[in-house]
Amino acid sequence: DAGITQSPRHKVTETGTPVTLRCHQTENHRYMYWYRQDPGHGLRLIHYSYGVKDTDKGEVSDGYSVSRSKTEDFLLTLESATSSQTSVYFCAISGRQVNQPQHFGDGTRLSIL
C-alpha cells in the first residue's frame, strides 16, 4: 500500500469554524491532490500540488485553500466551514511520469453542523 496518512479520520465541527485536514506521504512523490466525494458525483478535485509551494485549483476549489511547505505534507484548509462542505475528503499522490495512477489515502469524514 502507498504510504499515505490522512488526519484526522473523522471530524465534527460547527459552521463558521476553520478546519485543516492533513495529508502525509512517505513515497516522496511530486504530485499530491485533494478530492471530495459526494453521492452521485464521484470524486471531484479541489486543489492539487506539483511541488513544494506549487499548487493550483481544481474543479471545486471555492471555499478551500491549500499549502505544501514540505514534499511529504499537503494541507487542506476550510477558512470558514459551511454545511455544504460536509463530505468525505481524500488525498492522493502520484509520481512524476505521465499516465501514472494516483494512489489514495483512506479519507477524512468531515461533518459540519
Place this chain on the structure above:
Amino acid sequence: DQQVKQNSPSLSVQEGRISILNCDYTNSMFDYFLWYKKYPAEGPTFLISISSIKDKNEDGRFTVFLNKSAKHLSLHIVPSQPGDSAVYFCAASGNAGNMLTFGGGTRLMVKP
C-alpha cells in the same frame, strides 16, 4: 456537465458470472483511463488502466476495453467473486499533470 459518466448506479451479479461495468466520456482530449475499486471506509484502490493507443488491457480476472470512436470504456470481471462487491469508479486523464476526472461510480454486488 459531467465529462465522465457511469450511467448504472448499481449492478447485481451472481458469483461465477461475468460483471460488466460501463463508462462513457465526452472529452476527446482524454487519453488515459483508469478503474478504481472502493470499499466502505477505505480510499479508492487502483485496479487497471488503459492508454488510448490500446483497445484492450487485461490483468487476471479484470479486462478493460476502450472504444474511442464511441467514447466508451468497460470493465469486465470474470469470474465474479463476492469479494468484488464494492463501488467501482472510472476515471480519465488528458494532461501532463495527471489530473483525473471521475465518474459517479457503480455499486457492484456479487451474490454467492
